[in-house]
Amino acid sequence: MKEKFLPGERVEDLAEYLSQRYRLWAPAAKEGAFVFAQVVDAGDISMDYSTTLLPPKHAFLPTAEILASVDLQTGEADSVRPDDPPPAIFGVHPCDLNGLARLDQAMREPPADAAYHRANAGAFIVGLACLKKCRPEAFCDSTETFRPNGHFDLHLTPMEGGFWTSVQSDAGRALADDTGLFEVPTDRQRAEYEHVRRGIETTFAGRRLNLKTLAADLPKIYPHRMWEKLAERCFSCGACTAVCPTCVCFDVRDEMSDGCRTANRCRSWDSCLLKDFAVVAGGENFRGRRAERIRHRMMRQGSYLARRFGLPVFCVGCGRCPHVCLGKISPLDVFEQCQKEVGSGVGRAA
Ligand code: SF4
Ligand code: SF4
Numbered sequence: 001m002k003e004k005f006l007p008g009e010r011v012e013d014l015a016e017y018l019s020q021r022y023r024l025w026a027p028a029a030k031e032g033a034f035v036f037a038q039v040v041d042a043g044d045i046s047m048d049y050s051t052t053l054l055p056p057k058h059a060f061l062p063t064a065e066i067l068a069s070v071d072l073q074t075g076e077a078d079s080v081r082p083d084d085p086p087p088a089i090f091g092v093h094p095c096d097l098n099g100l101a102r103l104d105q106a107m108r109e110p111p112a113d114a115a116y117h118r119a120n121a122g123a124f125i126v127g128l129a130c131l132k133k134c135r136p137e138a139f140c141d142s143t144e145t146f147r148p149n150g151h152f153d154l155h156l157t158p159m160e161g162g163f164w165t166s167v168q169s170d171a172g173r174a175l176a177d178d179t180g181l182f183e184v185p186t187d188r189q190r191a192e193y194e195h196v197r198r199g200i201e202t203t204f205a206g207r208r209l210n211l212k213t214l215a216a217d218l219p220k221i222y223p224h225r226m227w228e229k230l231a232e233r234c235f236s237c238g239a240c241t242a243v244c245p246t247c248v249c250f251d252v253r254d255e256m257s258d259g260c261r262t263a264n265r266c267r268s269w270d271s272c273l274l275k276d277f278a279v280v281a282g283g284e285n286f287r288g289r290r291a292e293r294i295r296h297r298m299m300r301q302g303s304y305l306a307r308r309f310g311l312p313v314f315c316v317g318c319g320r321c322p323h324v325c326l327g328k329i330s331p332l333d334v335f336e337q338c339q340k341e342v343g344s345g346v347g348r349a350a
Contacts, residue, residue, distance in 0.1 A: 002167035004182035015042035022088035051134035055245035064268040086122030095318040099245025101151035127155035138319030139332040141204040145316040164193040211312035218303040231291035233327030238271030240321035
């Protein structure tokens with residue numbers, strides 16, 4: 001990996017450069033919080049944001065979109081997006097970089113999702129290191145997703161005078177070489193960066209899970225009264241899945257527009273916590289009970305998809321779902337309780 005130094009006063013120039021070539025998404029302040037929004041003016045970007053309400057997932061998987069349209073009079077079909085420039089996501093924290101990597105794995109698994117491919121084609125991602133936890137509910141230390149783990153083109157680590165820049169991809173290398181914004185780091189800057197990296201490792205050292213066994217541990221408590229206890233605190237509101245960087249479930253419906261001239265195949269985000277999510281033809285609901293739904297989500301985040309994609313855990317510990325959950329249900333608490341039950345938690349069999 002190539003390494004560069006970006007002087008602090010040039011970070012806006014970098015965003016400006018990207019905004020002229022890409023549809024730029026970046027963290028911006030909104031009504032007392034932060035969101036990933038499409039920005040036109042690089043001055044609107046909040047580089048020192050804590051975390052965003054929603055992860056940047058919607059740049060690649062919009063909350064609602066038309067997958068294909070058919071003109072019912074001519075029979076012409078259109079499934080291609082307008083010629084927008086590709087997206088660039090700027091200032092993505094490590095948990096969300098890991099979230100985008102998991103989203104990518106899920107959506108590219110055969111049969112790969114064509115609309116996701118189109119939305120993602122030519123995308124450019126700039127990561128931004130976290131020097132401290134964004135909020136008390138975050139547990140990226142336990143999921144070991146406070147490290148960027150490679151799913152980026154450039155990754156910026158704030159340090160004195162600017163940003164240490166890790167260059168990961170060919171597109172990142174070309175940008176770093178072409179823009180003239182980056183400098184060759186000095187030995188003093190390298191030493192300072194190593195110091196910052198060690199500080200990050202120390203800050204995020206509070207691991208509470210045994211990731212070696214979590215994916216295998218969870219199915220052992222599939223039948224357990226804890227799911228009924230959790231269900232007493234769950235309102236089936238679906239907020240947890242709406243804010244999650246690794247939830248990828250969606251619904252597809254056909255709708256008419258233009259006075260019934262056009263038929264649209266539409267998709268929108270869905271949630272496995274909603275009561276009707278698992279209703280199938282004939283009206284049968286194979287996860288009709290709340291306890292079954294909350295168990296499914298925890299199994300999916302901690303075990304099913306982790307095992308399917310060769311990861312220790314699918315949840316990236318961003319802390320968004322416990323933050324928005326009215327019942328204060330946290331995957332960390334559930335995973336930790338599971339490991340206590342089966343005797344494999346940190347400090348036991350780690
Ligand atoms: S946010 Fe909390 S209350 Fe709402 S569905 Fe998720 S777990 Fe249940
Ligand atoms: S399950 Fe919760 S903590 Fe884990 S990635 Fe999703 S929103 Fe973040």
